[in-house]
Amino acid sequence: MQKLTYNAIGLMSGTSLDGLDIAFCKFQMLPDQKWSWEIIECATKQYPDDIKIRLTKAIHLSGLDLHSLDVDLGRWMGSSVKEFITKKNLTVDFIASHGHTVFHEPENQLTLQIGNPNFLHAVTELPVISDFRTLDIAKGGQGAPLVPIGDALLFHEYDFCINLGGIANLSYENKENKRIAYDICACNILLNTLANSKGLEYDDKGSLAKSGNIIxxxxxxxxxxxxxxxxxxxxxxxxQIEPEILVKIDENKFKVEDMMATAVEHIASQISKTLISAKNEGKALFTGGGAFNSFLIDRIQSKLDHKYELVLGDEKTVNYKEALIFAFLGVLTVRNEWNTLASVTGAHSNSISGQKLGDI
Structure with a gap:
């Protein structure tokens, strides 16, 4: 008989390199066959300087150096999670880890997430579920996005779910009740790169962009x-983003504030066009670090009419929704239920993704 309650840790290391998101979550199957959820404890662990520098260069590393980074990141992730569990005195069923994406080229059937799960498992001495993308890639899919099954089962009260992470992505149900989802455009990868050039981690509330002019x-x-x-x-x-988007950043030619204003306008335009093309009205949940960029949210709203309601999740949901959903993907793996949707990825069938280490 299937368990009805799961206490799991979800790990997310995003392309914007903000740090490792750790979320301890409780999931319960209710009598009406719907899921309840709660993020009980959460934290973001900053990368050690050595690992962060290597992650920024990961796509250019040799095979040996990349493998070394994979091991070091997995070991550090294990230590970080073990410390988190001890400090919070948690009882955990398993860890579900997305890893850190280095390459994602579905057209070549390639995807690579590092943060070696064997070392994560060895250090924490807990079951680990990882590698959620490769099976879908092998079935001819994009291996992404993976979050939409969580949007469908945990956030069904919203017409759209939009994550403003390193890359902005969208999830919604179409007229045929099929879940559709895809990456929209570069988001915090672009904004944070520009902020970094001014010595900032990010553009707080979009104040830098607000002071600039569109180029x-x-x-x-x-x-x-x-x-x-x-x-x-x-x-x-x-x-794809580095040679097509980031390469056009030119401090010799443009002021950073003006490039930032232009980046916000680009992102807001792409997101608003995407919403309008999907449905002619609806309630949209915004999460991810970009949701705190009030100037970006205002620019998106300015391009939509009153039929669209933009909702910002609470602080935990905004910061840890992806970690929450990876914990939930792990729950579905344990239950032997679909957690990767072919309607989203283009694969020839749904999948139960995730490789397991340890007894669950």
Missing amino acids: KSLLNEWDDFPYLKKKPPKSLGIE
Whole structure:
């Protein structure tokens, strides 16, 4: 007989390199066959300087250096989680880890997430579920996005779920009641790169962008990114963003404030167009670090009419929704239930993704 309650830790290491998100979550299957959930404890652990520097260069590392980073990151993740569990005095069923994406090229059937799960398992002495993308890739899918099953089962009261992370992505149910989801455009990868050039981790509330002026020529170049014209299913990786988007940042030619204003306009335009093309009204939940960028949210709202309600999740949900959902993907793996949707990824069938280490 299936368990009805699960206490799991979800781990998320995003492309914006904000740190390792750790969320201890409780999931319960209710009598009406719907799920209740709660993020009980959470924390973001900053990367050690050595690991962060290597992560920023990961796509350019040799095979040996990349493997070394994989091991070191997995060991550090294990130590971070073990410390978190001890400090909070938690009883945990298992850990579900997304890992840190280095390569994502579904057209070549390649995806690589590092943070070696064997070392995570060995250090914590807890069951670990990882590698949620490869099976879908092997079935001809994009291996992304993975969050939509969580949107469908945990956040069904919203018409849209939009995550403003390193990459902005969207999830919604279409007229045929099929879950559709895909990456929209670069988001915090672009904004944080510009903020870093001013010695800032990020642009607090979008104040830097708000002080700048839009550069029309740069906006046109960013809006002309070929990925934006592709039809879903589709997914976006840093190896596409770096040569097509980030390469156009030029401090010798433009002021950082103006490039930031242009980046916000680009992101807001792409997100608003995406919402309008999906449905002509609805309630949209915004999460991820970009949801705290009030200037970006205001620019998105300005491009939509009153039929669209933009909702910001509470602080825990905004910061830890992806970690929460990876914990939930682990629950579905344990229950032997679909956690990767072919309607989203374009694979030839749904999948029960995730490799297990240890007894669950």
